[in-house]
Amino acid sequence: MKAIRKQRLATVFLILTTSALGSFLIIRALDSNLDFFFTPSELFLENIPNNKRIKVGGMVLDGSVTRDKTNISFVITDYEGSINVEFDGIVPDLFKEGSGVVVLGYLKDKTVIAEDVLAKHDENYMPPSIDIKN
Amino acid sequence: MTIIIRFIIVSTTLAFFSFFYFYINEDKYYPGADFTISEMPNFKLKDLYSERLFKIEDLEGTFLINVWASWCITCRVEHNFLTKLDSKNIPIIGLNYKDEEKDAISWINRFGDPYKFIIHDYKGELALDLGVTGAPETFLLNDGKIIAHYRGEVNDMIWEDVFKPIIKKENLFNVN
Amino acid sequence: MLIEIAHFLSIVATGLFFLCFIFSIFFDSKDVYIINLVSRIYSHSFFIFLSSFLIYVWLAINDNFSVLYIAQHSNINLPVFYKISSIWSAHEGSMFLWIIFLTTWGVVYNFSTKNDQLLKARTLGIISLTSVGFLLFLLLTSNPFETILPLPPENGADINPVLQDPLLAIHPPMLYLGYVGFVIAFGQAIAFMLEGDPKIKWEKQVRSWSVASWSFLTLGIALGSWWAYYELGWGGYWFWDPVENVALMPWLAATAFIHSLSASSKSSILRIWTLLLSILVFSLSLFGAFIVRSGIIDSVHSFANDPERGLYLLSFIGILVMTSLLLFSLRFNLLISSKKIVSLSKESFISINNIFFGALIFSTMLGVLYPLIYEFIFDQKISVGAPFYNAIFVPVTLIACIFLYFSIDSKWQQSFNLKALYQPLFLSIIFSVIIVSLIFFQFSISGFWTLMSLTVGLIIIIRYLIVIYFYFAYKRFANFFSIISHCGLGLLIISIALNDNLSSERALNIKINETEIYKDHKITFTNLRVVPESNYDSVKADFLVTNPNGDTFTLTPEKRKYFARGQVTSETAIHASVLKDIYMTIGDQLDDGSWIVNIQFNIFIRWIWFSAIMMVVAGLLLVHSLARSKA
Numbered sequence: 036m037k038a039i040r041k042q043r044l045a046t047v048f049l050i051l052t053t054s055a056l057g058s059f060l061i062i063r064a065l066d067s068n069l070d071f072f073f074t075p076s077e078l079f080l081e082n083i084p085n086n087k088r089i090k091v092g093g094m095v096l097d098g099s100v101t102r103d104k105t106n107i108s109f110v111i112t113d114y115e116g117s118i119n120v121e122f123d124g125i126v127p128d129l130f131k132e133g134s135g136v137v138v139l140g141y142l143k144d145k146t147v148i149a150e151d152v153l154a155k156h157d158e159n160y161m162p163p164s165i166d167i168k169n
Numbered sequence: 170m171t172i173i174i175r176f177i178i179v180s181t182t183l184a185f186f187s188f189f190y191f192y193i194n195e196d197k198y199y200p201g202a203d204f205t206i207s208e209m210p211n212f213k214l215k216d217l218y219s220e221r222l223f224k225i226e227d228l229e230g231t232f233l234i235n236v237w238a239s240w241c242i243t244c245r246v247e248h249n250f251l252t253k254l255d256s257k258n259i260p261i262i263g264l265n266y267k268d269e270e271k272d273a274i275s276w277i278n279r280f281g282d283p284y285k286f287i288i289h290d291y292k293g294e295l296a297l298d299l300g301v302t303g304a305p306e307t308f309l310l311n312d313g314k315i316i317a318h319y320r321g322e323v324n325d326m327i328w329e330d331v332f333k334p335i336i337k338k339e340n341l342f343n344v345n
Numbered sequence: 346m347l348i349e350i351a352h353f354l355s356i357v358a359t360g361l362f363f364l365c366f367i368f369s370i371f372f373d374s375k376d377v378y379i380i381n382l383v384s385r386i387y388s389h390s391f392f393i394f395l396s397s398f399l400i401y402v403w404l405a406i407n408d409n410f411s412v413l414y415i416a417q418h419s420n421i422n423l424p425v426f427y428k429i430s431s432i433w434s435a436h437e438g439s440m441f442l443w444i445i446f447l448t449t450w451g452v453v454y455n456f457s458t459k460n461d462q463l464l465k466a467r468t469l470g471i472i473s474l475t476s477v478g479f480l481l482f483l484l485l486t487s488n489p490f491e492t493i494l495p496l497p498p499e500n501g502a503d504i505n506p507v508l509q510d511p512l513l514a515i516h517p518p519m520l521y522l523g524y525v526g527f528v529i530a531f532g533q534a535i536a537f538m539l540e541g542d543p544k545i546k547w548e549k550q551v552r553s554w555s556v557a558s559w560s561f562l563t564l565g566i567a568l569g570s571w572w573a574y575y576e577l578g579w580g581g582y583w584f585w586d587p588v589e590n591v592a593l594m595p596w597l598a599a600t601a602f603i604h605s606l607s608a609s610s611k612s613s614i615l616r617i618w619t620l621l622l623s624i625l626v627f628s629l630s631l632f633g634a635f636i637v638r639s640g641i642i643d644s645v646h647s648f649a650n651d652p653e654r655g656l657y658l659l660s661f662i663g664i665l666v667m668t669s670l671l672l673f674s675l676r677f678n679l680l681i682s683s684k685k686i687v688s689l690s691k692e693s694f695i696s697i698n699n700i701f702f703g704a705l706i707f708s709t710m711l712g713v714l715y716p717l718i719y720e721f722i723f724d725q726k727i728s729v730g731a732p733f734y735n736a737i738f739v740p741v742t743l744i745a746c747i748f749l750y751f752s753i754d755s756k757w758q759q760s761f762n763l764k765a766l767y768q769p770l771f772l773s774i775i776f777s778v779i780i781v782s783l784i785f786f787q788f789s790i791s792g793f794w795t796l797m798s799l800t801v802g803l804i805i806i807i808r809y810l811i812v813i814y815f816y817f818a819y820k821r822f823a824n825f826f827s828i829i830s831h832c833g834l835g836l837l838i839i840s841i842a843l844n845d846n847l848s849s850e851r852a853l854n855i856k857i858n859e860t861e862i863y864k865d866h867k868i869t870f871t872n873l874r875v876v877p878e879s880n881y882d883s884v885k886a887d888f889l890v891t892n893p894n895g896d897t898f899t900l901t902p903e904k905r906k907y908f909a910r911g912q913v914t915s916e917t918a919i920h921a922s923v924l925k926d927i928y929m930t931i932g933d934q935l936d937d938g939s940w941i942v943n944i945q946f947n948i949f950i951r952w953i954w955f956s957a958i959m960m961v962v963a964g965l966l967l968v969h970s971l972a973r974s975k976a
Contacts (some may be wrong), residue, residue, distance in 0.1 A: 038685075039685060042685055042686075050700070053700065056705050056706075058707075061704070061707065061708050061711065061737060062711075064711070064733055064736040064737055065711060065715060065729065065733055068728045068729065068732040069715075069729060069731035069733075069898075070729070070730055071725065071726075071727050072725075072726035072727060072728060088732075090726075090728060094205065094207065102933075102935055102936075102941075104852045104854035104935075104939075104941075105852035105853065105941055109859070111711060113205075114206060114207070123852055124852040124932075124941075124943060125578075125852060125925060125930060125931075125932030125933075125941055125942075125943045126932065126933070127578075128904075128913040128915055133207075133210070133298065133300070133498075134300055135205070135300075139730075145787060147748045164363075173415060174674050174677065175671065175675075178667075178670045178671065178672075178673075178674050179667065179671065182663070182666055182667045182670060183667070184652040186662075186663035186666075186667075188714075188717075188718070188721075189639075189655075189659050190659060191637075192717060192721060193639065193655045193656055193659065194652065224615050240500075240502070241502065242410075242413070242416040242417050242498055242501065242502050243417060243491065243502075245493060245496075245498070246413065246493070265838075271650070279496065280877070302912070326653075
């Protein structure tokens with residue numbers, strides 16, 4: 036009996052310490068890999084370093100979209116503040132001026148260099164109580 | 170020892186589920202609701218029944234714009250509620266979306282007209298500018314600005330949870 | 346009216362299932378008479394409920410648009426296949442399908458389990474109770490039987506064109522089959538705990554069902570991944586989207602569960618783990634359903650819903666989970682086995698494995714919940730993306746695989762023979778190091794984790810090849826289910842590592858008749874045509890691609906504009922081959938008439954799904970062999 040109790044105690048101890056260590060490592064990984072979301076006006080209230088990946092969301096400002104070969108620049112606004120965004124590549128189908136957008140990228144000077152551009156309701160999401168014309 | 174285990178089990182599961190309970194009850198919860206403030210876009214479109222043209226200047230004050238069509242099934246279900254709103258003197262402007270004139274008119278004849286007037290957006294131009302992706306969708310406007318946009322059927326619950334709070338906050342419609 | 350009949354039948358079935366539950370709990374569940382009764386009532390309830398569903402399918406096929414849901418999601422012009430699949434394209438109908446599958450697993454269990462099995466009545470009772478819970482949810486908050494009367498429309502609305510895809514039509518049924526199949530293990534586990542007799546070997550009974558469900562779940566996830574790859578235009582196969590994660594967690598739990606089950610069904614070791622895991626798998630499946638249907642998370646899959654539904658599901662699941670865990674804590678003492686786990690035995694490796702999986706599940710759950718918690722408390726939106734999950738999954742999986750490697754030689758309830766290990770260990774390490782070095786020099790792959798992944802994946806596969814050799818040469822025992830599925834795992838790790846490291850993409854700005862060079866391939870924009878189809882206009886861009894060997898092929902990505910509401914979708918063009926996919930999408934046209942085009946080289950990507958298929962096949966083969974040995 037004693038041997039089994041010893042083993043059980045050892046197992047419990049092992050489980051507790053590994054859980055503690057594991058949880059600590061996991062939470063540390065979490066903290067260093069969070070993407071914070073900002074609206075353009077919030078962006079300048081914080082002091083965001085260049086190497087921190089951020090998400091910025093708002094509306095694409097009318098008339099702000101310019102293209103140069105594969106590069107596209109535009110302005111995201113929340114009608115109180117705005118920020119320039121540059122992106123190289125294809126933007127999603129639902130991206131257009133006056134529509135919602137979220138970009139993921141890094142802040143360089145006063146511009147967001149975007150790695151990803153997501154238009155609002157991008158992934159063809161359709162609420163079921165909406166019909167589309169046949 | 171087992172009592173401790175039991176306590177841990179009960180408290181963690183309780184905490185886990187209560188978190189979701191409180192989260193759900195927060196009001197920023199409806200995925201179809203959008204409270205981004207934007208300007209009402211310009212437009213020049215025909216009235217459904219006549220040749221009269223409507224422009225942005227014709228829209229005054231506080232009102233709803235309801236996007237609907239005769240081909241839209243859910244709009245039929247929503248219609249009853251719109252009639253109720255109309256009877257409470259909430260002004261609703263209809264935006265008839267990508268619909269044949271005659272189909273729209275006969276739909277209204279069949280089910281009734283809860284709208285102050287109906288704009289015939291045959292090509293969906295205004296709808297596109299408004300960011301409409303289907304029907305029914307409803308916009309709340311105040312002072313030339315869109316202050317709420319709901320994608321989907323508006324019923325008692327949606328009206329209470331999505332529109333009422335902002336109506337109360339902005340003191341619109343003389344608080345109904 | 347047929348729909349009223351279908352509605353009525355569902356209500357009757359609900360009542361009968363409830364009766365089933367009552368009989369199993371309040372009467373002596375070991376009395377053969379009761380078992381017979383419960384079993385018969387269950388079968389009858391199931392057939393009544395199935396009839397309700399079949400009527401519904403009939404109504405959908407026959408364009409009965411007086412049914413609101415069918416009018417909202419189907420259309421006269423849809424092919425029959427999509428009329429049927431439109432049933433599960435949104436919340437109410439897919440819930441209907443979910444419950445059908447839930448009760449189907451129950452009836453399969455019912456028919457294949459003899460009435461002398463002590464736990465049978467209560468297991469059916471628990472399955473019935475779960476069905477009743479979901480049926481009440483369906484009938485009270487998400488009724489698919491609602492009608493539009495007195496004036497039904499002549500035609501339905503069109504379903505989202507994106508949903509008219511064969512793969513997308515099959516993905517939910519496979520996934521649901523996987524999720525709900527674990528109700529059998531769950532029901533049996535609860536029945537076992539209620540009975541309180543540790544001598545009953547419940548684990549053995551549920552093994553086939555659990556492995557089968559696991560296979561379906563794996564297949565469902567793989568199909569979803571494949572669909573996302575060719576449909577979404579980003580060329581990715583996994584996005585750590587919260588909705589993907591809530592499907593992954595039950596899968597992780599299920600994998601740990603079937604391993605733990607293989608230990609517990611052979612001896613009375615690891616019974617506590619197995620019991621806990623059976624509760625965990627089913628709870629995570631239900632939790633996934635809740636997250637997706639409550640609207641908490643706004644994503645590709647979420648069915649926009651109201652809080653009422655979310656609250657109902659939450660309470661139902663909460664009660665189910667808490668009751669089972671409380672029961673577990675009450676019966677805990679019974680299960681503490683008097684057998685020690687022998688160190689370095691197979692069981693010890695499985696228990697370590699359970700810990701690794703537990704860590705992965707915990708991390709995933711944390712990743713899904715953290716943004717919600719953070720926003721709730723700090724009112725700041727954050728998101729948790731791939732970097733976090735990769736930081737956890739990569740090291741944990743690799744370390745777990747090293748343990749897997751050593752476990753290959755372990756035996757049940759015995760420590761293993763270290764000496765016998767030396768030769769295969771030596772051989773596999775040498776070979777994999779050689780291969781990895783070759784790959785390193787040939788393709789200049791760098792990156793510690795990539796090289797580690799390749800090495801680990803290879804040592805597993807090579808080790809199993811040695812096992813296979815010994816099987817044929819010396820008739821040494823080989824568990825082929827283990828071999829196939831774990832080689833699948835090794836291949837998965839290798840494919841993901843190679844895909845991550847070697848894939849590339851570029852956006853090109855190109856005019857008609859121009860040629861660009863990318864990765865030694867010549868890409869010539871040959872033609873642009875506008876092709877009208879029945880419900881959309883298509884802009885097709887033809888590209889002639891010439892590879893370094895001189896072979897040519899054409900890729901035609903498209904942009905489609907659906908008449909519906911001007912919805913624009915991009916169709917990707919993919920040229921698949923053994924080693925890579927060449928993947929193209931078109932973007933916008935610029936003012937100078939040139940187009941922006943994206944080209945990707947996705948290396949080794951087909952192997953990712955192939956390795957998932959290997960696992961599915963291994964699972965199904967195991968089920969087959971278990972069925973044969975029972976008969």
